[in-house]
Amino acid sequence: MRAFARVSRSQVAFDAASVRGRKSHRLVGSFPPEVALEKLLFGTGLGFVRSSADVFIIKLLPSRAKSPPTPQAVQVAVEVERPSEIIVTARKREERAVDVPVALSAVRGRQLEQRGARAVTDFLQEFPGVGSYDRGSGLLKLTIRGVSTSLGANENGYYLDDMPFTGVTVPLSPDVRAWDLDRIEVLRGPQGTLFGEGSLGGTVRILTKDADLDIWESKGDAYLSTTDGGGTNRGIKGAFNAPIVPGMLAVRVAGTDEHLPGWVDNDATGGHNLNDQTFKTYRAKARFNPTERLIINGSYWFYKGTFPGGDSTATDAGQQSRATVLASSVKYGLAGLSALYDFGSARAFYGYSHSRFDLPQSGPAAGGHLDTRTGITVDAHEARLASTNIQPLQWTFGAYLRDASRDDSLQFPLFDVDNTSAVTSKARAVFGEMTYTIPFAPVGLTVGLRYYHEHLRGIETNTGVMTVQPDGNYHSWNPRFSVAWHPRKDSTVYVSAAKGFRGGQLQPTVAVALARPFGIALPDILAQDSIWTYEIGGKAELLDKRLTLEAAAYYSDWKNVAVRLPLGDTGYNGLVNSKGTRMKGVELSIASRPIPALSFMASGSYTDATYAAPVPGTGIRAGTAVEDVAKFTAGASAEYRKAVNETLSGVARVSWQHSSPRRFASFAGYRPGDRIDRIDVRFGIEAERYSISLFADNVTNEHGAESFRTVQQIAPNELDVVANRPRPRTLGIELSFLVPGDR
Incomplete structure (x- = not known):
């Protein structure tokens, strides 16, 4: 403990009798103090809390003498005193x-x-x-x-x-x-x-949240609200954590049940509040620590959303589309299993996941009736080994395998369309990343590389006639380079260059057939696309972490982006690769707690995303804005907390979000969206185990077009112009409770 205090420049308080005879692991590497201390105490029966900026208090774990505090438990202790600091796993290590x-x-x-x-x-x-x-x-x-x-x-x-x-x-x-x-x-x-x-x-x-091996806990939440021009919304949520075998086996379950009536009307049919939304979800996680070094996690997600009256698109007058309204439901389930083994100098990880996604849609479209269904199944495996020693060289190596399939069906009798298709994708990858910290300077050099290969196969059936599509094979080498300078303990300045990638896709055979009469030759297989981004950025925590700043500037070159090519007056489109897009932008964020009771956050970004060259047959020209991208986005929030008495605190919060208009250039007739400004406010009373709040979402009743406006002709001199809309002003009350248990 004394060596840790000296190296980390922290103070460590402990009772000599509690630590006598206990031996920590040898630790070599570069870690945040909290992570380093957690590793040192692993398996000793000791845990810690952080009482101030650089003071750690070592404590005996009464009910878990042979296992360390979970990362979540450590984080909670840190959160109480240092609200701006958070431990992340962005580079697959803490x-x-x-x-x-x-x-x-x-x-x-x-x-x-x-x-x-x-x-x-x-x-x-x-x-x-x-x-x-x-x-x-x-x-x-x-x-x-x-x-x-x-x-x-x-x-x-x-x-x-x-x-x-x-x-x-x-x-x-x-x-x-x-x-x-x-x-x-x-x-x-x-x-x-x-x-x-x-x-x-x-x-x-x-x-x-992972299952906690030591704490019994239950929590719940319920809300009731009303939407302007809509109905009464309600929701109930719950979660429960149970340590089945303290220190070894635990489970955690969570679920939600919410119903949000719609607000979009259709005066032509007499329908009101049509776009209802119902959500039912639950999750279960289990954690098993059979030994001090091995952690096994299992999880299952389930989500079902039902939308019988269509989505949130509407005209400027709040009316439902008269061209296309599709009832839909979204259902997905994900099951996962992972294992983490700590060798002392390295950690090995294996993870497997299986997911199934289903999206059926049905309803009137372009004067006819459309039925469509999409189903996606994905099985993925990843194995990796990462160093944990405090050495100048840190490394991660791994392999990835994914098998996916997608099944689609489309029935549109008005145009004699009866189409089914099946696509399978097999992807394989190996990857590695290394960071070398120069011993005599606070500088880290990072280099990473991933090799990726994907094989696509497809079959389409049109009115009973089956077509085997050409196979698609894609591969890519994808590097990353960065140099990071840490001028002080809580700051980083970096430059980086990184490549991203994505496999191509197969051309629908319906599009190929429809394109021929117009003299349009569509490719059977679309090329893969890739992006290079060059970036400079910095971040810092100042004034004893009461102020956090982050800024970045970047330039990106995205090549071979696929776009839609309208096929005459058929209403269908084909797919072609464009020359790509160019993006440049700046980002800034700030978080401040000038006094303990007041916190403030603000962020903003400018994104200039345009196509590099024209695409004949579309509305895309050189310099045309990339689809559905807001050039300016910003957000800000402020929160004030004040003690009412020894057990109650009052809380007030206000937040604002802004985005500039979005566009869609492939179809020249589509129109831009609107500038969107949304303000939410919240007032509440909080106690140790419960809280009650009054809230107002979208206070100004913003109803502009969040997305671009789609345009369809429904009569010789009449257009249907719709766009995605935010939920109107919503006023409500929310009650939450927490029943914590003892270790």
Whole structure:
């Protein structure tokens, strides 16, 4: 303990009788103080809390004499005194966010619950460089640093715990309810080395709470609210943690049940509040520590969202589309199993995940009736070995395997379309990353490389006639380089160059057939796309962590981006590779706690994302804005807490989100969206075990077009112009409780 105090420049307090005879592990490497101390105490029966900026108190664990505190338990102790500091695993090892030479933002799950967030889309846009909106159909639109498309596999990484989600041949980011989460991490810039395919603009990691081996805990939440022009919303949530065998085996379960009536009307049919939303979710996690060195985790997610009256698109007058209204439901399930073994000088990890995603849609479209269904199954394995020693050289090596399949069906009798298709994707990758810290200078040099190979196969059936599509084979070498300088203990300045990648896709055979009469030759297979991003950034924690700053500037070159090519007046489109897009931007964020009772956060970003060259037959020209990207995004929030008496505290919070208009250039007739400004306020009373809050979401009743406006002709002189809309002003009350247990 004395050696740790000397090296970390911290104070360590302990009772000599409690530590006498106990022997810690030998530790070599570069770690944040909390992580280093956790490793030192592993298996000793001792834990710690951090009572101030640089003071650690060593304590005997009464009910867990042979196992260390979980990382979550350590984090809770840190959170109480150091609210600005958070431990992340952005490089697949535990580090302080301020030490990682990557532009990243992170928020704890407890903060999301305190602010009343319902879904991840409620707050993602408060992070610089991130654009997001809820489609109202169980899916969200996600852009990071101008990387946005509606074609191909996911362009931005989307991880649920350690389980990757991919749409295979279409970007899909499913809704996640913001309940019982450990934290959200958003990594900006290509993450192809460690997170693989699809992480071109960045990666979102949604990490749920692990089972705690020692604490019995239950918590719940219920809310009731009313939406302007809509109905009464209600939701109930719960979570429970049970240490079955204290110190060895525990389970944690969580669930939600929410119903949100719609607000979109259709005066032509007499329908009101049509776009209802119902969410039912549950998660279960188990943790088993059979030995001091081995941790085994199992998990299961289930989500079902039902949207019988269509999504959140509407006209400027709040009317439902008269061209296309598709009832839908989204259902997905994910099962995962992982194991972590600590060798002392290195840690070995293996993870397996299985997911199934289903999206049926049905309803009127273009004067006819459309039925469509998408089903995606993914099995993924990852194994890696990472160093843990405090040595100048840190390293991570691993391998990845993914098998995925997608099945689609489309019936549209008006145009005699009866189509089914099946696509299989087999991906394999090996990767590694090393960081060397110069012994005589606070400088770290990082180099990483990932090799990726994917094989696509497809079959399509049109009105009973089967066509075997040509195979697609894609491979890519994907490096990353960075230099990080740490001028002081809590600051990092870095420069980096990184490559992201994504496999191509197969051309639908219907599009090939429809294109021929117009003299349009479509490729059978689309090329893969890739991106290089060059970045300089810095971050720092100042004034005893009462002030946190982060800034970055970048330039990205995204090549071979797939775009839609309209096929005459058929209403269909083909797919072609463009010359690509160019993005440049700046990001800034600040978090401050000038006094203990007041906290403030603000962020902003400028993203200039444009196409590099024209695409004949489309509305794309050189300099045209990339689809669905807001040039400016910003967010700010302030929170004030004041003690009412010895047991109660009052809380007031206000937040603001801004985005500039979004556009869609492939179809020249589509119109831009609107500038969006949303303000939420919240007032509450909190006690140790419960809280009650009054809230107002979208106080100004913002109803502009969050997305671009789609345009369809429904009569010779009449157009149907609709866009995605935010939920109108919503007023409500929320009650939460927590029943903590003893160790």
